[in-house]
Amino acid sequence: MYGILAAGYGDWPVIHQIAWLLGKLMNGIYNVMDSLFNVQNIGVCIIIFTIIIYTLMIPLTVKQQKWSKMSAVMNPEIQKINKKYEGKKDQNSMMKQQEELQAVYDKYGTSPTGGCLPMLIQMPVLFALYPVIQNIPNYVERVKNVYMPVVNQIMQIDGFQKIMEKIGEASPVLMNPSSYDYSKADTLVNVLYKFQDSTWTTLVEKIPSIEEIALSTKETIGHLSYFLGINIAETPWTMLRASIASASVIGIILAVIIPIVAGGSQFLSVKLQPQPQSDSENDMANSMKTMTYMMPLMSVFLGFTLPAGLGLYWAVSALVRCVQQVVINKYMDRKSVDDLIEESKKKAAKKREKNGAPAKEVRSMATTSTRNVKSGKSSMSEAERKEKLEKASQSKKNAKPGSLADKANMVNRYNSNNKK
Secondary structure (H helix, E strand, C coil): CHHHHHHHHCCCHHHHHHHHHHHHHHHHHHHHHHHHHCCCCHHHHHHHHHHHHHHHCHHHHHHHHHHHHHHHHHHHHHHHHHHHCCCCCCHHHHHHHHHHHHHHHHHHCCCCCCCHHHHHHHHHHHHHHHHHHHCHHHHCHHHHHHHHHHHHHHCCCCCHHHHHHHHHCCCCCCCCCCCCCCCCHHHHHHHHHCCCHHHHHHHHHHCHHHHHHHHHHHHHCHHHHEECCEECCCCHHHHHHHHHHCCCHHHHHHHHHHHHHHHHHHHHHHHHCCCCCCCCCCHHHHHHHHHHHHHHHHHHHHHHHCCHHHHHHHHHHHHHHHHHHHHHHHHHHCCCHHHHHHHHHHHHHHHHHHCCCCHHHHHHHHCCCHHHCCCCCCCCCHHHHHHHHHHHHHHHHCCCCCCHHHHHHHHHHHHHHCCC
16 A cells, blocks of 8 residues: 555655655765765665754754744734634625734734745655655665666566566565556566565575576675664564564564654654643644644554654654754743744845835834724725825826836726727
8 A cells, every 4th residue: 555655646746856856865875885884784874864854854843843932922813813703704804804814923023824834845855755765776776786687687587577566466565567567677676675585485486597696686685675683675564473473582572663663752752842732722732632642653553564664764753853852942942932023023024125015114014913903994094095096096197108007008098988
């Protein structure tokens, strides 16, 4: 099931491009570890890869938590406005509600999407990580080269495609021939990457002529795919069942270690995040309580059912987030809400001025209090409204030749002349 899902979104345009970029990073990490330290291990590369990715995401995480801290101050004002217009569905009321809500966001120098934007930016990156880790040989050339000799010999056998499809559609590979082209070398490399000891035995039984190179490849990839005795390409659940069948205590421990670490670190990561105050009207607080227990359970489930390489990534990413969260919490503790609001207002003011909004207008919006916005009334007086309309009308009459306003005047004159 996961293989189909990963293959699906891995081909999405944006995800595909990000995965290609992340694949280059993974390939670079492997080459550096191999060339400088003579370390040829996919598990080590996944750990370094995960640390780098989440380090690059720190600014987005900080921005998201700043927004969360400010939202605790904004929410009472927002709830007050929403309650004020509760049940009013006419266009005039809805427009006034939006104006008042926008005034609150302007006052604090933020926007309704301030908390969602960092997450929306992170999501494509997170989705793109999975195809890279799931299919390492697609992105790491030196790993792919280990499999190519045996793949080349397999492809010289008559009827190899049918043989490999039969092996590939079964557990533990689970690559449906209807979704993958078994006539291509890259597909066969991905199939072999997911092999376990028993699968190599099956391959040799089906194609005896490749026994020597198959066993040689199996031995070579041992130090590539095994991390602390765990096969990166194998699911811990499969390892657990095999270990129970053989009564191997060490095997059982190795099978459960990644899922347990993934769940425990995920629980700690959620607990370290700033917790909203428990409030009957605060949906965020209820969501955080649900996440505290649901995310770790999901991590344990995924840790058992996905290949161990993905489980390793899941566990390491949670551990990295724990360390980052401790540092971010100390940083945020030194920042008062007033300081955050002031910083946010200054950034918003600079952005508006850059886009052409006058500084005076920016300061006015930033200091507007929604308490002074009265229901059903505009903040602009009737005299000011007439004055602006007169200025707009005069500006329209004095439009420069060729301008949009001049063209609009021409259209109006044409319509007036041809009006019956």
